[in-house]
Amino acid sequence: MKLPLRLGIAALAITTLVGCSADTGSSDGATSGADGSFPVSIDHTFGTTTVDSSPQRLVTMGWNAQDVLYALGLSPVGQPRYSYGATPAGIMPWTEKYFDPTETTLYEDPAAGEPSIEAIAALAPDAILAPYEGFDEAYYDKLSALAPTVAYPGDAWQTTWQDQTTLVGQAVGKPEEARGLVDGLGRTLSDTAAAHPEFAGKTLAVVNLDTASGEANVYLPTDPRVQVLTELGFVDAPGVEALAEDNPAGNFFKSISLENLRDIDADVVVGFVSGNAGPASDPAFAQLSAFGRGSAVVLSDEQVISGLSSVSVLSVPWVLDKIVPQLAEAARRAG
Template structure:
């Protein structure tokens, strides 16, 4: 009886992921996600990725998408950690998620939009073109683990995807362990756009914040309070006058064109606790911005070995000022 119960419990836990129990290379595959159910009848050959970093997982699993998102920060429009793996292959690049005619013209047999803002209407239209897999969590909420798991199953490579997740998580933990000064330090992750009068502060449900906690960092009390007050959001606006609400050991910010200079020119900039302590970390080069924002099993090992030492240096400075 106990053996039967254990088997039933294991089956229930597995089915809760929305995936069928298949070894690598087995089709058809059916995936349950936030907008419904998608069945991929055979191994996909013409894959289109929408949103952020889905192409990273496809490429890491040995396939090359026929089309993917264009990232204007880079001259080629392609992340450098992907460009070196594409070996000269040039996918079609897209700036949006809803150019249905252009997507249909590519004759895809699979569309992947896991870290994206695709809603039910868009999913229905995309699904009329090809089987379309979106997020389980919500629009723009899928972390790198969710994205890898879903895409791995869609490509018929769940075991290979699981190993990528395990290896990447181990990599993050080992990086954190290599810098004991980071353990338990509080942080706030935010951005500022030129012309604005507020910060955009990312909450724990945002993938970039979740990844930093795997290093041993802790979300600042102010951000945790904002998350409790805004349970359905992944980011909130905080005025510059209220920035002390989110003070933390480390203030990490990414910037687009002109944003860094505009933020640092604000009269209140020098009053920020992290700035006074020397523990403000500014990310404004394309690699540091995108490897920490569009997280994936390829961007983490590419960008984090340079990013994490900067955090450790800032944490040391913060300790010296205490």
């Protein structure tokens, strides 16, 4: 399984910092069962999965599928135990009020590598939900031997939050409820954009500034963490768009040398850092004009970084409360 720095400092492949389609509409992957009936057939990058009847023992993989289940009033029997940005219990803070350890088993942290097939099998799933993942076809085949597996559509780690929500809703027979979740978060984002006209048209670069590696991981327009910010009115910086055009592997980020940071300069830079890293810790940051004029939003809190990186119907409202004031100040300073 290709792992992003799992929502963390190295590329959340490299989701700890440094994730389908780049469309922001709902998925067209579900080919039947749009009314909530079964069987339902769902297309994904490895083919089509059919769920014959309403699944009762759901196991989630990767990021976010359990968030959608919780928002739909369901609980998985198994989900990943997270480390980066997680609570001491191994879950994300925005799911604390939903998680019940008597109902849901946490299996090993996905940052450690592929969860063992044995660990998944021990949960006796009747459906496996992995719409935001990056495993390969060989691993998918092993999962499918255990239970119908809804894999990610399109490229790894690039399923929009809308598509993730829609696919999970189809798989569990709650498509209308899922559409309601998509519409609800869509309204939250549009209302936030309307309340902050200073966001509109400002160029944006989202980058993991992990200076220890001598490189920066630049998140591309197909990455959900970038998309949720452009839904607020920001636009991708020309340098970021240029990186995306030269991306034959279809990755969600590209690594560039710190000496080339000027190539992705933008009105507003959202930078993920570790510890006390920042503009004073590396002269390379001075290439980004946002640091000079105070229009850089530097995030070091692992939970906040995870909230922006693990984009779901639960995480986005949680993280917007924490970052919108910083984004607003940065956009005003950008002029």
